[in-house]
Amino acid sequence: MKRSVRIVNRSTDHLGSFAKGLRVLECFCAETPRLSIADVAARTGLDRATSRRCLLTLHHEGYAEYDGKFFTLTPRALRLGMSALAALPLPQIVQPWLDQLSEQIGQSCSVSVLDGTEIVYLARAAQRRVMSIGLMPGSRLPAHFTSMGRVLLAALPEAQARAIIDASDLTPRAPNSVTDPEEIMARIAQTRRQGYCLIDQEMEAGLRALAVPILSARGETVAALNIGMAALHADPEEMVTAYLPALRNVQAGLARML
Numbered sequence: 001m002k003r004s005v006r007i008v009n010r011s012t013d014h015l016g017s018f019a020k021g022l023r024v025l026e027c028f029c030a031e032t033p034r035l036s037i038a039d040v041a042a043r044t045g046l047d048r049a050t051s052r053r054c055l056l057t058l059h060h061e062g063y064a065e066y067d068g069k070f071f072t073l074t075p076r077a078l079r080l081g082m083s084a085l086a087a088l089p090l091p092q093i094v095q096p097w098l099d100q101l102s103e104q105i106g107q108s109c110s111v112s113v114l115d116g117t118e119i120v121y122l123a124r125a126a127q128r129r130v131m132s133i134g135l136m137p138g139s140r141l142p143a144h145f146t147s148m149g150r151v152l153l154a155a156l157p158e159a160q161a162r163a164i165i166d167a168s169d170l171t172p173r174a175p176n177s178v179t180d181p182e183e184i185m186a187r188i189a190q191t192r193r194q195g196y197c198l199i200d201q202e203m204e205a206g207l208r209a210l211a212v213p214i215l216s217a218r219g220e221t222v223a224a225l226n227i228g229m230a231a232l233h234a235d236p237e238e239m240v241t242a243y244l245p246a247l248r249n250v251q252a253g254l255a256r257m258l
Contacts, residue, residue: 020046024054025063025077029140034070078138090223091123091137093257094214097250098125098225105246107229110135111214113222114152117168119143122223144168144184145177147199147211148224154192155213155221161188176201196244200236207231210239212247216258225250 023044027035035043041051055071058064063077094111102109102125112119121139143149144165153161162185170179178184191197199209211226227243 020044020050021054021057024051024058025073025080028073028077034072036070040071090258094223094225094254095123095125097254098123101125101227101246101250102127105227105243107227107243109225109227110148111223111225112148112152113224114143114149115140117143117164119146119149119152119224141203142168142173144170145173145199145203146226147197147209148226150188150191150197150199151211151213151224151226152221153188154197158185158189161185173203174201174205174207176205178202196240196247198236198240201231208236208239210243210247212244212251214251214258215255217255222258225254 023046024040027040027043032039032043037048037052037055040046040055041048044051046054055064055066058073058077059066059071062074064071064073090113091111098109098111106127108124108126110121110124112121114120118140119142121135121137123137124135126135141149143153153164156164162181165181165184165188170181170184172179178187187197196210196212199211201207203209207228208231209226209228211224213221214223214225216222225247227239227247229239233239
């Protein structure tokens with residue numbers, strides 16, 4: 001028997017206060033872990049009184065700490081994101097492949113998906129810390145500066161990828177960061193042609209990354225897979241020669257399962 005689906009009536013089914021609370025939660029990230037009421041008001045567009053009520057509610061419910069000026073999220077807030085990630089089948093499928101690949105090549109490996117102008121890490125197998133910030137499932141980075149981001153952008157129609165670049169914060173993160181929108185689009189096009197992306201110290205000085213798309217059996221890009229490592233060799237193309245075959249093997253194996 002086919003189940004009926006009721007269309008949500010925004011006027012009666014939309015909880016405005018809950019939506020505002022979600023907007024407040026989204027303000028906290030690795031770059032802004034401590035926020036004042038004024039900070040949250042500026043980032044969300046909510047007035048100070050509403051921002052204050054939302055923050056104090058998070059504090060009362062155990063999702064945020066408050067020192068009298070700044071709010072920080074508590075580990076309890078991880079339940080919200082981790083529950084959603086755990087419900088996704090993809091992380092469960094890719095994690096054993098990541099663990100095996102990381103052990104085989106001795107480098108850190110990750111899988112991510114695109115969310116707006118950012119990538120979101122779904123799974124990770126780390127050999128050693130190669131970035132100044134710790135990465136884990138749920139971590140976010142700008143798509144246009146990352147190897148996985150460019151792979152995911154390359155899978156989109158060009159107009160859609162350009163709209164994401166136009167909406168992105170192109171402030172440089174490292175000396176090699178590419179900030180010209182046309183050059184970024186050119187590199188996305190190159191990624192689309194060659195089927196992989198090599199990033200050389202654009203996200204962070206001393207860090208290189210190589211990524212390929214994770215494809216379904218129908219050839220659709222469902223996520224991105226990368227290897228990250230320290231920039232130890234003068235020629236970044238050596239990374240392609242050394243590690244692309246291993247990435248391709250995992251890509252082919254996952255395509256038979258997705």
